[in-house]
Amino acid sequence: MTILQVGAIPAPKMGVLDVTFRLFLRIVALGFLVMALQSWGGLIGYSDGGLRRFDQLPPHWQVASASLAVVLPVAALGLWMEAAWGAVIWVVAAGGQVAMHQLFPHWYGERPLLMMLHMVVAATYVAFRIAFLIRGRERARQVSSDSL
DSSP states (O other), rough: OGGSSOOOSSOOOOOOOHHHHEEEEEEHHHHHHHHHHHHHHHTTTTTGGGTTTTTGHHHHHHHHHHHHHHHHHHHHHHHTTOOOOHHHHHHHHHHHHHHHHHOOHHHHHOOOHHHHHHHHHHHHHHHHHHHHHHHHHHHHHSOOOGGG
């Protein structure tokens, strides 16, 4: 019954790259959670004096707002838990926002700061993935006593 005890299975050693990647994911998750709360606050009429309430929005904003209100907290949860699907939902949410503000600026307005933030976060994520790939290749090349 040692498997049921806390700490019975040794945790893998985490290096600096692992810790910083986890911190990065948690920061992005918190950012998405804040955006989700802002979205929900607007939809229920809590913020902006009720001007962004769901029933007062034009149809194109109703679709976008309702979709983001669902996708943003799910992405935040997936990133916080470091689940594989978290990054996928994150790309869907960020891609949706980029599509809204870049492809349809006449409907949704331009948000250059948000677009730049999404691009920086995406570039940072890609850089982490490349670093993990390089580290994996380095570990595969190392000679161990078993390979002799």
